Amino acid sequence: MVVAAPLDVDQVGAPGMTQGTPVIHRAAAPAARPALAPSLLVGLTSLVVYLLTLAPSITWQHHGADSAELAVAAAVLGVPHPPGYPTWTLLAWLFTHLPLAELAQRVALLSAFSAAATVAIVVWLVQALWPHQPGQRAAAVLAGLTLAFQMTFWSQAILVEVYALHTLFVALICALTLPQAPGHPGRRRVAAFLFGLGLGNHLSLIFFAPLLLWDGSPRFDGGAIVSAAQSRGFRDLTLLPLPLLAGLAVYLYLPLAAGRHPVLLWGDATTPGGFWWLVSGQLYRGALFGLTVPEMLMRAQSWLSLLAQPLTWPGLILAALGLWRLATQARRLALLTVGVALMVAIVALGYATADAFVYLLPLQVLAALWQAAGVLTLVAWLTRGRAGGWIWLLCLLPVALLWHNWANVDLSRDTEARQYALAALAAAAPDALLIADGDEHAFALWYAQDGLGERPDVAIVERTLWNFDWYRRHLVQRWPDLSAAAGPDVNDLIESQRGRRPIFITDPDEDMALRFELRPVGTLFEVAWPGSP
Incomplete structure (x- = not known):
């Protein structure tokens, strides 16, 4: 029969302990090398x-x-x-x-x-x-x-x-x-x-x-x-x-x-x-705890729904069993790991980005330990302490x-982002100014140019970052003909480059569409100035 010793060492000799309760100390059972x-x-x-x-x-x-x-x-x-x-x-x-x-x-x-x-x-x-x-x-x-x-x-x-x-x-x-x-x-x-x-x-x-x-x-x-x-x-x-x-x-x-x-x-x-x-x-x-309480509850519901998938719940049950075992017989470790997991989960839950769920990865590492404890608990219960x-x-x-x-x-055949960047740079005229918007398009273009060495003649400007002084200084240092004096409005930058560089935009917004005449060129839009062919 399996004998349990659900006690911390500092509990040995505490009131209520029975004389026959075995407590195995470190010296009595030296740890084996993993x-x-x-x-x-x-x-x-x-x-x-x-x-x-x-x-x-x-x-x-x-x-x-x-x-x-x-x-x-x-x-x-x-x-x-x-x-x-x-x-x-x-x-x-x-x-x-x-x-x-x-x-x-x-x-x-x-x-x-x-x-x-x-x-x-x-x-x-x-x-x-x-x-x-x-x-x-x-x-x-x-x-x-x-x-x-x-x-x-x-x-x-x-x-x-x-x-x-x-x-x-x-x-x-x-x-x-x-x-x-x-x-x-x-x-x-x-x-x-x-x-x-x-x-x-x-x-x-x-x-x-x-x-x-x-x-x-x-x-x-x-x-x-x-x-x-x-x-x-x-x-x-x-x-x-x-x-x-x-x-x-x-x-x-x-x-x-x-x-x-x-x-x-x-x-x-x-x-x-x-x-x-x-x-x-x-x-x-601003993204840290940037969600409202209803939004956090909706996110929690969405994440919890993933736990109900057929291949997730067996591991979840094992982890819950292991955590229960730790909570009843190794309280300090349970409190430590659960406390850390809760801090990670709360921050991830309130972080106002689409990829906040990846912040839960450390929690998965802890859950793997709980899951192992759950398996060992099953062994103790079902096999009288002898693993079969x-x-x-x-x-x-x-x-x-x-x-x-x-x-x-599987991503082994995924080249979509690379192909987009190469096609966009190929569509841009020589010495063009290319206004990119958003992480997907802008970062892919950076990679094609500075990672693969494609089209160094094209000046790539990320529209949102242009608002920052440090970014404008950095780009002007790289492409001196760009005018930092144009100010933080990227539309003013476009105006300042009229007649200097052909101008292309990846994702024009409504203001750009009203202010400039745009014509599609491949995956881009070119600014067509009055009188231009």
């Missing part, structure tokens, strides 16, 4: 799938419009949109030097390797958290593969974006802080360094700061979870700021890069005010996810 083979196998399997479905170029699918801008930033060591993503940019720059494929696909490999590494670490982490529980390897494999083939996670592993690397930092910090590591006090300092470095990739990593203070971890043993406290003391905490600051030093890249005036440059990080504008994301501050071969049948769930999601996720 096997690397399952982690490597699952990681490599995921990587193969990601490579087979990898986008060959930039993409507009899976909310990937930023892929074009980010690819250029990596190629030229530029400064992408706020908050600047210095960690991602430097790592992606290394991938641009791979001797294969197109620029964007080389950079997308960073996402593929990051996601595969995340999955491998999750498999390792499950084994490290519950080293003595029967069935822990099967639970680890199930958790890793289910995470790997979830649609959102998979979609961010096959294009140029920052989110797969974000999950890697989440997984690394969890692996360094959640399992017990007697004799390895330096792990938390390494975690602090990676935490600072990870903030240079995505600022929402800040929600995982409580993990740096975690002082114990739960362990399944003999069918029981035991939360063993590990005292670290005040002195250990005082050693964290130094590695944290060392990781945050990656942000020094931004003023250094801005001082070089690369072709892709957002803001002016060479000044204190410009640096703060960039790293604090002031441009998007049937447990591996649960791995049919990620196989079903792989089969079901492949067609919806």
Whole structure:
């Protein structure tokens, strides 16, 4: 019969404990070293799938419009949109030097390797958290593969974006802080360094700061979870700021890069005010909790409806079961992970962008741990603590996810964004001024020009960004014949270029249509001045 020990170590000897309740201490059951083979196998399997479905170029699918801008930033060591993503940019720059494929696909490999590494670490982490529980390897494999083939996670592993690397930092910090590591006090300092470095990739990593203070971890043993406290003391905490600051030093890249005036440059990080504008994301501050309560409720309803899909609810049930087990027998770990997950979910829920759901990816990493705990709970309940071969049948769930999601996720034949950009530049006359609007069209044009080297004679102006002084200064430095004195109204810029450059527009608005005579040329519209042929 399965014996339960639903107690924290600090509860041992508390009133109400029965004499026969077994509590397995760390010294009585030394932790086994997690096997690397399952982690490597699952990681490599995921990587193969990601490579087979990898986008060959930039993409507009899976909310990937930023892929074009980010690819250029990596190629030229530029400064992408706020908050600047210095960690991602430097790592992606290394991938641009791979001797294969197109620029964007080389950079997308960073996402593929990051996601595969995340999955491998999750498999390792499950084994490290519950080293003595029967069935822990099967639970680890199930958790890793289910995470790997979830649609959102998979979609961010096959294009140029920052989110797969974000999950890697989440997984690394969890692996360094959640399992017990007697004799390895330096792990938390390494975690602090990676935490600072990870903030240079995505600022929402800040929600995982409580993990740096975690002082114990739960362990399944003999069918029981035991939360063993590990005292670290005040002195250990005082050693964290130094590695944290060392990781945050990656942000020094931004003023250094801005001082070089690369072709892709957002803001002016060479000044204190410009640096703060960039790293604090002031441009998007209005989007943070920018939804009304009814809009947030509608979004929550939409997201919850996804959980009702046939291949989602089995994993959800396992995660709920595992979380219940943790809540009843390892309360501190449950509170820690749920608290972090709630912070991530609340911010994502209120963030007024169409792609806010990708902010939930770190939550999926935590859910994978809950799911593994749920599998181990089933083993304890149904097999009297002895894992049978049937447990591996649960791995049919990620196989079903792989089969079901492949067609919806696969980007291996997607060249729409690239073809649009090349066609638009081909339609523009020599030395044209091309007014682009929106991330999809403008970023794709930037990629074709500065990433692929097409049509350097065309001056590309993003209409919304023209409102900013720093953007106008940057463009005038690149194309001196443009007039910064035209002011922030892009229509005045068009007027100032009359007779100087042929003028084309990707997406004219109503004001432009009333003010100028426009005629379609391929995918563009050309401004036709009175008297022009």
